[in-house]
Amino acid sequence: MHKRFNPIKDKSSEIIEFLMSSPDMPEDEALRFKLRLSIEEAVENVVRYAYEGGIGWLEAGTSLDEDNLVLTVELRDAGVPFNPLDREDPDITLSAEDREIGGLGIFLCKQMMDSINYRYEDGNNILTMTKNINK
Amino acid sequence: MEVTIKNEGEKTYVTLNGRLDTTNADQFQTDIQPLMTMPKPDIDIDCTDMSYTSSQGLRIFLSLQKSVLARGGKMVMLHMNPQVKEVFDITGFSNIIAIR
Numbered sequence: 001m002h003k004r005f006n007p008i009k010d011k012s013s014e015i016i017e018f019l020m021s022s023p024d025m026p027e028d029e030a031l032r033f034k035l036r037l038s039i040e041e042a043v044e045n046v047v048r049y050a051y052e053g054g055i056g057w058l059e060a061g062t063s064l065d066e067d068n069l070v071l072t073v074e075l076r077d078a079g080v081p082f083n084p085l086d087r088e089d090p091d092i093t094l095s096a097e098d099r100e101i102g103g104l105g106i107f108l109c110k111q112m113m114d115s116i117n118y119r120y121e122d123g124n125n126i127l128t129m130t131k132n133i134n135k
Numbered sequence: 136m137e138v139t140i141k142n143e144g145e146k147t148y149v150t151l152n153g154r155l156d157t158t159n160a161d162q163f164q165t166d167i168q169p170l171m172t173m174p175k176p177d178i179d180i181d182c183t184d185m186s187y188t189s190s191q192g193l194r195i196f197l198s199l200q201k202s203v204l205a206r207g208g209k210m211v212m213l214h215m216n217p218q219v220k221e222v223f224d225i226t227g228f229s230n231i232i233a234i235r
Binding site: 012013016029030033034036037040041044090092093094095096097099101102104105107108111112 | 156157158187189190191193194197198200201204217218222225226227230231232
């Protein structure tokens with residue numbers, strides 16, 4: 001199930017709900033929590049930073065592998081080339097005083113999903129995240 | 136996300152209800168402004184009915200905790216559901232914010 005949103009300014013919520021309502025999504029609440037969180041962080045990243053003023057498109061979709069075991073979420077945009085995986089993980093051992101505010105979004109995706117991959121292809125940023133939904 | 140704030144003597148009781156996400160993080164930030172200015176805060180945050188938080192919520196909890204510590208106060212978050220607790224554990228927030 002795929003859909004193109006254009007423009008994406010202020011559309012985070014609509015895009016997240018579109019993905020969460022996909023028939024590919026599992027019913028298990030704990031899994032849905034992890035998926036929603038990862039999707040929100042990844043979508044928000046594109047909506048905020050990919051295009052100046054949010055004027056541009058994002059294509060969002062889900063798919064299942066042939067055994068219906070592994071869910072893939074894919075986000076594609078034509079914004080500024082940006083690999084979110086280049087960002088260094090936050091140091092989670094620091095004290096409250098020393099912790100920086102922010103920088104947790106993609107870190108949470110990495111922790112919540114089984115895999116997260118980025119590629120730049122034909123002028124598009126393509127982020128794919130997978131999760132085994134039959135645990 | 137519904138936020139209620141009650142002051143009883145020296146103590147402040149906050150109750151959170153609903154999902155804290157990108158759609159309401161700015162409003163949440165505004166709602167908790169009174170907590171950011173009180174001298175020597177002693178805050179209990181009841182999270183029983185907070186069903187979800189994303190990094191947008193985490194950044195606000197961290198700035199609140201920093202502000203509380205800077206004023207020599209204390210803050211405890213109570214009764215988080217297991218999923219929300221996991222988010223706090225994974226990000227190391229369980230070590231920098233008191234959770235009971």
